[in-house]
Amino acid sequence: MKEEIKIKTLVTYSSLTNNTKKVAEAIYDAVDTKKDICSISEVPDLSDYDIVAIGYWVDKGNCDNNVKKLLETLHSKKVLLFGTLGASDIGEYYKDVKKRVEEQLAGVNQLLGHFLCQGKIDERLTEHYKKQLKDDPDNPHIKAQLENHKQASSHPDAQDLQNAKDFVKRYIG
Ligand SMILES: Cc1cc2nc3c(=O)[nH]c(=O)nc-3n(C[C@H](O)[C@H](O)[C@H](O)COP(=O)(O)O)c2cc1C
Numbered sequence: 001m002k003e004e005i006k007i008k009t010l011v012t013y014s015s016l017t018n019n020t021k022k023v024a025e026a027i028y029d030a031v032d033t034k035k036d037i038c039s040i041s042e043v044p045d046l047s048d049y050d051i052v053a054i055g056y057w058v059d060k061g062n063c064d065n066n067v068k069k070l071l072e073t074l075h076s077k078k079v080l081l082f083g084t085l086g087a088s089d090i091g092e093y094y095k096d097v098k099k100r101v102e103e104q105l106a107g108v109n110q111l112l113g114h115f116l117c118q119g120k121i122d123e124r125l126t127e128h129y130k131k132q133l134k135d136d137p138d139n140p141h142i143k144a145q146l147e148n149h150k151q152a153s154s155h156p157d158a159q160d161l162q163n164a165k166d167f168v169k170r171y172i173g
Contacts, residue, residue: 012055130146
């Protein structure tokens with residue numbers, strides 16, 4: 001604990017199916033300042049905190065609405081962003097998502113870093129695609145979606161959580 005500097009960090013997260021919550025807990029473990037963790041619905045008065053680490057799940061290529069609302073209210077904070085999404089890290093998609101999320105943050109804040117990793121996709125969505133494939137067995141889009149769901153199903157895994165911890169150590173370790 002860096003008692004002598006008295007930096008205080010809040011880790012908060014928005015999570016429907018616990019992927020982002022798992023990453024938040026790994027990040028909280030790795031934070032080496034005074035610290036608190038809470039769900040986004042329980043965010044306390046932020047004036048007590050020097051650093052706010054905010055976790056989102058990706059909804060239609062951007063952060064979920066709860067995180068959007070929080071980002072709009074932030075002022076003069078050091079911010080760490082982290083998120084989970086169903087897509088795997090190929091091509092430019094992760095970069096594009098990060099950029100869109102960062103655009104929600106007002107300019108008077110300081111972005112320290114941004115971490116994104118894959119998270120399993122809600123089984124109801126997988127079932128939805130499986131039904132569609134029955135009606136349209138050769139549809140390449142549906143096949144690719146289901147392949148991605150399969151690939152995402154083990155995430156966030158131990159390596160993702162370690163990567164999240166390493167990420168924190170780089171910025172506030
Ligand atoms: C309504 C909905 C929209 C989603 N949109 C995207 C998306 O645009 N891109 C993506 O890669 N994953 C998308 N996902 C997958 C989630 O971002 C992913 O499963 C995430 O890890 C869920 O995090 P959570 O368990 O913390 O809720 C979506 C999931 C849902 C339920």
